[in-house]
Amino acid sequence: RKEVEQDPGPFNVPEGATVAFNCTYSNSASQSFFWYRQDCRKEPKLLMSVYSSGNEDGRFTAQLNRASQYISLLIRDSKLSDSATYLCAVRGSGTYKYIFGTGTRLKVLA
Amino acid sequence: NAGVTQTPKFQVLKTGQSMTLQCAQDMNHEYMSWYRQDPGMGLRLIHYSVGAGITDQGEVPNGYNVSRSTTEDFPLRLLSAAPSQTSVYFCATGEGPTSPLHFGNGTRLTVT
Numbered sequence: 200r201k202e203v204e205q206d207p208g209p210f211n212v213p214e215g216a217t218v219a220f221n222c223t224y225s226n227s228a229s230q231s232f233f234w235y236r237q238d239c240r241k242e243p244k245l246l247m248s249v250y251s252s253g254n255e256d257g258r259f260t261a262q263l264n265r266a267s268q269y270i271s272l273l274i275r276d277s278k279l280s281d282s283a284t285y286l287c288a289v290r291g292s293g294t295y296k297y298i299f300g301t302g303t304r305l306k307v308l309a
Numbered sequence: 310n311a312g313v314t315q316t317p318k319f320q321v322l323k324t325g326q327s328m329t330l331q332c333a334q335d336m337n338h339e340y341m342s343w344y345r346q347d348p349g350m351g352l353r354l355i356h357y358s359v360g361a362g363i364t365d366q367g368e369v370p371n372g373y374n375v376s377r378s379t380t381e382d383f384p385l386r387l388l389s390a391a392p393s394q395t396s397v398y399f400c401a402t403g404e405g406p407t408s409p410l411h412f413g414n415g416t417r418l419t420v421t
Contacts, residue, residue, distance in 0.1 A: 230407070231407050233409045242399055242412035242414050243352070243410075286351070286352070288409075288410070295357060295406060296354060296357065296367060298354070298368075299353075301350065301351035
């Protein structure tokens with residue numbers, strides 16, 4: 200089993216839709232969690248950190264479920280510009296290693 | 310403030326050649342790392358460093374060497390390039406153990 204897993208998609212959604220992605224992790228001692236956005240042939244860029252109590256940044260909401268070992272990203276009112284690949288990253292306890300999922304591809308359709 | 314700078318942006322090597330991918334940062338981050346990204350494989354950690362003089366292996370270290378003589382620089386050396394090392398390489402830095410990573414623009418390497 201991979202340490203960090205994501206559904207590769209693609210998720211094709213119409214503009215204005217709400218879409219959610221999950222990312223599961225296998226190491227129960229994982230401490231830090233992040234969502235990144237990656238546009239085609241570009242570097243990943245931090246979208247948001249994920250906090251234990253959940254957090255929101257505009258149309259984006261991230262949540263952590265430690266019991267089931269997954270994090271989620273919810274995008275409301277999808278825009279065409281949200282089309283990208285969304286990567287989750289997890290850092291284990293006592294390590295500086297950040298492990299990334301393979302990414303979930305989102306296409307927002309006009 | 311340049312952030313994380315990678316050079317070169319593109320490189321073509323022949324099998325057996327050696328080269329060094331450069332990564333420089335001006336954010337005074339202690340943590341630096343190298344990833345490779347291949348289709349369907351995601352980002353895989355090659356080597357990382359938690360400070361000058363300290364390096365450690367990631368998931369896929371074979372065929373690559375690193376050193377960290379200064380806080381600012383973390384070069385990645387390919388000793389004898391192989392076609393399997395054709396990939397996009399990203400350098401990423403972090404401020405501390407709970408901080409997110411900041412990525413360079415990447416180096417696209419093709420080994421023929």
